[in-house]
Amino acid sequence: MSSQRNIGNVLIIDDDPILQEVVRAYVLANGANQVFTATDGNEAVDLLKEPGRRFGLIVCDINMPGKDGIETISYLEKIDCPSPLIIISSAGDHLVEAARKLASAFSLNLIATLHKPVDFNLLGNALAATFSETECAA
Secondary structure: OOOOOOOEEEEEEOOOHHHHHHHHHHHHHOOEEEEEEEOOHHHHHHHHHOOOOOEOEEEEOOOOOOOOHHHHHHHHHHOOOOOEEEEEEOOOHHHHHHHHHHHHHOOOEEEEEEEOOOOHHHHHHHHHOOOOOOOEOO
8 A cells, every 4th residue: 555645643442552553553654644542432532522633544442441442433423423434353253243233323434344463454455445535523
């Protein structure tokens, strides 16, 4: 993928600091302007509420302490967030599928659901789909 393309600011919501850093480095090398991280949905909501803060991509885990990924997806629907969304999780297939169905039912811009450990070919394909998409601000 060409780093000439720009996906804007990225929000990574995951309680695993290693995954945060690996995905952060990957998206920065592939078109992100700046990457923000949150260890749970509560921190993500705080970032989404900051005036003028917009995200060209949101990457969200499902299982996290505090506000989990399902609750975070529900919040994205509440604020009518148009940002492309990638769900990355080590949760079982049933839970990942439930999250995918929820995002779809909420008409969120779900680009991909990926399993941990992250397959960077699949993540690259998902990033390619985010170019020229809209951004989310609360």
